[in-house]
Amino acid sequence: MTTLNRQWQLAxxxxxxxxxxxxxxxxxxxxxxxxxxxxxxxxxxxxDPYMRGRMNDAKSYAQPQALGQVMGGGTAGxxxxxxxxxxxxxxxxxxxxxxxxxxxxxxxxxxxxxxVDARLIPLSAYLGTVGMPGVTAWYGLTQIxxxxxxxxxxxSAASGAVGTVVGQLAKLRGCxxxxxxxxxxxxxxxxxxxxxDACIDYRLHPDLKSLSAALSExxxxxxxxxxxxxxxxxxxxxxxxxxxxxRIAVCGMIAxxxxxxxxxxxxxxxxxxxxxxxxxxxxxxxxxxxEALQEIGGLVAARKLKYRETVAQGIAAxxxxxxxxxxGRNFGKQLVKLV
Amino acid sequence: MTTLNRQWQLAxxxxxxxxxxxxxxxxxxxxxxxxxxxxxxxxxxxxDPYMRGRMNDAKSYAQPQALGQVMGGGTAGxxxxxxxxxxxxxxxxxxxxxxxxxxxxxxxxxxxxxxVDARLIPLSAYLGTVGMPGVTAWYGLTQIxxxxxxxxxxxSAASGAVGTVVGQLAKLRGCxxxxxxxxxxxxxxxxxxxxxDACIDYRLHPDLKSLSAALSExxxxxxxxxxxxxxxxxxxxxxxxxxxxxRIAVCGMIAxxxxxxxxxxxxxxxxxxxxxxxxxxxxxxxxxxxEALQEIGGLVAARKLKYRETVAQGIAAxxxxxxxxxxGRNFGKQLVKLV
Numbered sequence: 001m002t003t004l005n006r007q008w009q010l011a012x013x014x015x016x017x018x019x020x021x022x023x024x025x026x027x028x029x030x031x032x033x034x035x036x037x038x039x040x041x042x043x044x045x046x047x048d049p050y051m052r053g054r055m056n057d058a059k060s061y062a063q064p065q066a067l068g069q070v071m072g073g074g075t076a077g078x079x080x081x082x083x084x085x086x087x088x089x090x091x092x093x094x095x096x097x098x099x100x101x102x103x104x105x106x107x108x109x110x111x112x113x114x115x116v117d118a119r120l121i122p123l124s125a126y127l128g129t130v131g132m133p134g135v136t137a138w139y140g141l142t143q144i145x146x147x148x149x150x151x152x153x154x155x156s157a158a159s160g161a162v163g164t165v166v167g168q169l170a171k172l173r174g175c176x177x178x179x180x181x182x183x184x185x186x187x188x189x190x191x192x193x194x195x196x197d198a199c200i201d202y203r204l205h206p207d208l209k210s211l212s213a214a215l216s217e218x219x220x221x222x223x224x225x226x227x228x229x230x231x232x233x234x235x236x237x238x239x240x241x242x243x244x245x246x247r248i249a250v251c252g253m254i255a256x257x258x259x260x261x262x263x264x265x266x267x268x269x270x271x272x273x274x275x276x277x278x279x280x281x282x283x284x285x286x287x288x289x290x291e292a293l294q295e296i297g298g299l300v301a302a303r304k305l306k307y308r309e310t311v312a313q314g315i316a317a318x319x320x321x322x323x324x325x326x327x328g329r330n331f332g333k334q335l336v337k338l339v
Numbered sequence: 340m341t342t343l344n345r346q347w348q349l350a351x352x353x354x355x356x357x358x359x360x361x362x363x364x365x366x367x368x369x370x371x372x373x374x375x376x377x378x379x380x381x382x383x384x385x386x387d388p389y390m391r392g393r394m395n396d397a398k399s400y401a402q403p404q405a406l407g408q409v410m411g412g413g414t415a416g417x418x419x420x421x422x423x424x425x426x427x428x429x430x431x432x433x434x435x436x437x438x439x440x441x442x443x444x445x446x447x448x449x450x451x452x453x454x455v456d457a458r459l460i461p462l463s464a465y466l467g468t469v470g471m472p473g474v475t476a477w478y479g480l481t482q483i484x485x486x487x488x489x490x491x492x493x494x495s496a497a498s499g500a501v502g503t504v505v506g507q508l509a510k511l512r513g514c515x516x517x518x519x520x521x522x523x524x525x526x527x528x529x530x531x532x533x534x535x536d537a538c539i540d541y542r543l544h545p546d547l548k549s550l551s552a553a554l555s556e557x558x559x560x561x562x563x564x565x566x567x568x569x570x571x572x573x574x575x576x577x578x579x580x581x582x583x584x585x586r587i588a589v590c591g592m593i594a595x596x597x598x599x600x601x602x603x604x605x606x607x608x609x610x611x612x613x614x615x616x617x618x619x620x621x622x623x624x625x626x627x628x629x630e631a632l633q634e635i636g637g638l639v640a641a642r643k644l645k646y647r648e649t650v651a652q653g654i655a656a657x658x659x660x661x662x663x664x665x666x667g668r669n670f671g672k673q674l675v676k677l678v
Binding site: 053231235250251252253261262263264265266267268270272273274275276277278279280281284 | 617
């Protein structure tokens, strides 16, 4: 059998915002499976903000995405052929298959291909709430912010794959959860569907003073913890409203990915309020994944943790969906459905 | 006996840099001692950067310095009269007597009046290396930076009361210690007298690129820990050279005290290098003082921890000495000698 595999490669590094021209569409036959290898047909491809960082050729925590290679990324799929005893055709698996329809994985690399149970939890959720974004939320909230009941936790990009989990987990821990999101529809969802106490539409607050005032109103007791997915003016406004000994988990700086860093204008507040500001990357804390996934998976299976997905159709749609994600056009976890 | 007490009160709040006109000199007789009270004659008054923050009428961790009241501050002196059983005339004590020649203290408030042994350790040292600045250095280094042997620790204001202790304690823990100080004389002292591995004269590096390059040269293995006494461009330059999982203890933002905040221009580096940036105030961690003072006091008594003092003479000199401190004119711990 010769199966055609269609994939997106990185053609060139973006200057500022990525454009479709930065990606190259390639079609090629799949190689024969060798002993110990598994062929996975991807049903879902995950699109995540961190991918923008990897498109730069900058010294960073991850190797940059190589030019002329398939774009990396999380995938969920079904084993289509197997020459490894631990995997059978039909197994549902998640891995890092990249922006393509199929991947060939060495079955021995357990971390790269994990069997999952798609009966109680939909397969796509393993790329979002029950996957990397969910564990990201869990880690930053429980290990860096570590909120006590009654404290106020603010999360930016609150309707996104990470933010939805942060706020719901905070509520389950007895906190006041306040989100920031773009537009009335997302804000309504965050409060009415997810149960946050308040959600600020940042688009209504184009300047620091206005955003800071909105935070004051939504957080009458000040802010004890902030899960920062965005950076930029949001971070500045939050700093102005932090309580003493507040904790800021820095998970994303999406506002700065496209080239222009956005300063923290009043860093003296870190001293004034004795804050802890800590950056983290969830893939460096694998020891917490089992505990995190156990809690999150149980909550999703019990329908106590909600999520929402934006699903683009077909491998051809990946670049546009990714560019939209960086502009906040998605609503919840951004996926590409391939099957 | 009617003793005249001369003191400095806060006359007005500074706009930007403090001027002598912000202070009022007042002479008044001392009151009669009541039962349980102690009269302390101050031999030394401590001048510290934190006092600038308290001169503002801003919401902060400490009550602002009240207008028309004696300027607060640490003092070391000798008991001149006592109506408290625990204190005898001639006892050497440290306390928070303020910018004046005498203070009357209720002997029961132990935290406010502490007997010290001035035989092995000079009385003035209890306001510097063996006092609040020394414990500040110890806390930030051991509890926030927590360096391992072989790591590189950078400290700004390296020749100052806090910085001298940070670097020497880091060396004793097997670290590479790199200072920043203003001018060749201070830099020479930091390296040749205190044993730092390198010291950068920040005056030779007026822009970020130049300062960053100097840090690269002085820290060939990158920076693992930074004890930040200054803020501003130094913090920005250090951020560019931090290693993954670096820790920045934010102890001072002297560059920003005079009104104009100095931004962190590349906060995305906090995420990129998974840094922890944490502000602290040593007076909120009193439980660590005994352990810190035991280590520091032992090292000073054994002459293994060096320090230097700039001593202004007489109570009248306090405001000018304080203004000079904020401009970096002092060399080591700034004191006013009153007796």
